Amino acid sequence: MVLGEYFIGRHNWENVDKNKLSDDIPEVDEVGATSAPLLSASYFIGAKCKPYNEDFMLCKDENNGGTVECLKEGRRVTRCAVSVLKDINKYCFDEFKLHYECLEQENHRLGHCRHSEKLLNKCVFDNLKLEKKIPGVQEQIHLKENPIFQGSSQDKSKSAEFLKLKEAEAKN
Amino acid sequence: MPVPFEGLLPYAIMTAFFGLAGHGTGFIRYWDNGWKNDRFNLDAWDEKMMERDFLLTGVKRGQSSDPIAPEHFKTSHIQLQRYWTPYRDQYFIFRERLYRGYVTGEWDFS
Incomplete structure (x- = not known):
């Protein structure tokens, strides 16, 4: 139809940038973990990838946002995060799952999942030597024995059940 | 003076039905979230x-x-x-009219 050219309702297009990336920026696998596992692993990613992250932020700071200039540094950040997630999945899959499923039930509030977090932190420290450390605070809240606000989640009983299963497995 | 139980029956009924409505809605929401609590x-x-989670997993509340x-x-x-236009669904091209059955009479509104 001739008139179709002038009828704006018939112009369909996709929200894709047609410009190719330059060749010196390598391909990278995107992080496949969803929000709860990412939140659960965030402090370990921070612990391992600190130099890459700081490099990236410095680049952004120096290049006025650095949308194009910092792609290389950004890819390093992505690769580092992927490596941490791979390690956690390899060595602490069960603890990881216990923690992020609790987070998913509890509106992603870390304070309501301290029991499973303790298990995860221990496993990750034993296997990967990564430690959760909250920067810029007086007290590391996740190490406090009896915090006032603990939530009312099923986390305690589920963690106890998990521990019992684990011990039973270790015996067999 | 003890209250005869017949006087409390309406309250029992009200409690039961309000409870049914509330817990029923809660259960449906919990089920709809994939057996998870609301965010x-x-x-x-x-x-x-x-x-992003939805794009990755293809399921609501999937992880x-x-x-x-x-x-x-x-x-x-x-x-x-x-682009948005008020005439967006009105002027079909002929091929689309054929496809939707406006011409042949085999209507397909799916």
Whole structure:
């Protein structure tokens, strides 16, 4: 139809940038973990990838946002995060799952999942030597024995059940 | 003076039905979230992450701990875009009229 050219309702297009990336920026696998596992692993990613992250932020700071200039540094950040997630999945899959499923039930509030977090932190420290450390605070809240606000989640009983299963497995 | 139980029957009925409505709605919401509790107090970041979760898993409230995203995630954000016009559904091209059965009489409104 001739008139179709002038009828704006018939112009369909996709929200894709047609410009190719330059060749010196390598391909990278995107992080496949969803929000709860990412939140659960965030402090370990921070612990391992600190130099890459700081490099990236410095680049952004120096290049006025650095949308194009910092792609290389950004890819390093992505690769580092992927490596941490791979390690956690390899060595602490069960603890990881216990923690992020609790987070998913509890509106992603870390304070309501301290029991499973303790298990995860221990496993990750034993296997990967990564430690959760909250920067810029007086007290590391996740190490406090009896915090006032603990939530009312099923986390305690589920963690106890998990521990019992684990011990039973270790015996067999 | 003890109250005869007949006087309390309406209250029992009211409690039962309000309870049924509330717990029933709660149960349906819990089921609809994939046996998870509701999210609340969400900010823009949370909404964005939940959209990303949906693109990754294809399920509402789905979670996965895979380190590397599946292949389709690279293109899953692509949408067909169009300018808004009040006549958007009125002027079909002839091919589309044929396809939807306006011409042949075999209507398909799906």
